[in-house]
Amino acid sequence: MTVKPNMRTLLKVITVLLAFVSASCFLLKTDERIDVVIAATDLAAGKKITEQDITITAIPVSGFTKDMPRKSSQVVGHTTKVSISRGQQILISNLE
Numbered sequence: 001m002t003v004k005p006n007m008r009t010l011l012k013v014i015t016v017l018l019a020f021v022s023a024s025c026f027l028l029k030t031d032e033r034i035d036v037v038i039a040a041t042d043l044a045a046g047k048k049i050t051e052q053d054i055t056i057t058a059i060p061v062s063g064f065t066k067d068m069p070r071k072s073s074q075v076v077g078h079t080t081k082v083s084i085s086r087g088q089q090i091l092i093s094n095l096e
Contacts, residue, residue: 033058036089037069043084049075054090067091 040055047053054072069075069092078095 032061034061034064035070037075039084039086039088039090042086043080045080045083047080049078051076067093
């Protein structure tokens with residue numbers, strides 16, 4: 001089967017457009033954000049965490065790990081193993 005030159009050009013244009021749309025979709029997904037728990041105050045090692053000690057903030061999905069709690073209920077009542085600075089993400093592995 002032979003393809004006419006005009007048809008080849010049209011196929012090239014369609015291929016480039018599909019590549020552009022695919023790349024755009026990928027870039028849009030990287031802007032997705034997810035809520036995580038961070039320290040609202042400086043927390044000393046051995047501190048039992050209360051609701052007042054934490055806040056929720058959104059981070060890019062690309063920076064999320066399974067060690068990051070997403071809900072306050074995952075950290076409130078737990079004790080810190082290490083000191084955690086205000087604004088720092090709280091990691092489940094740093095809690096008892």
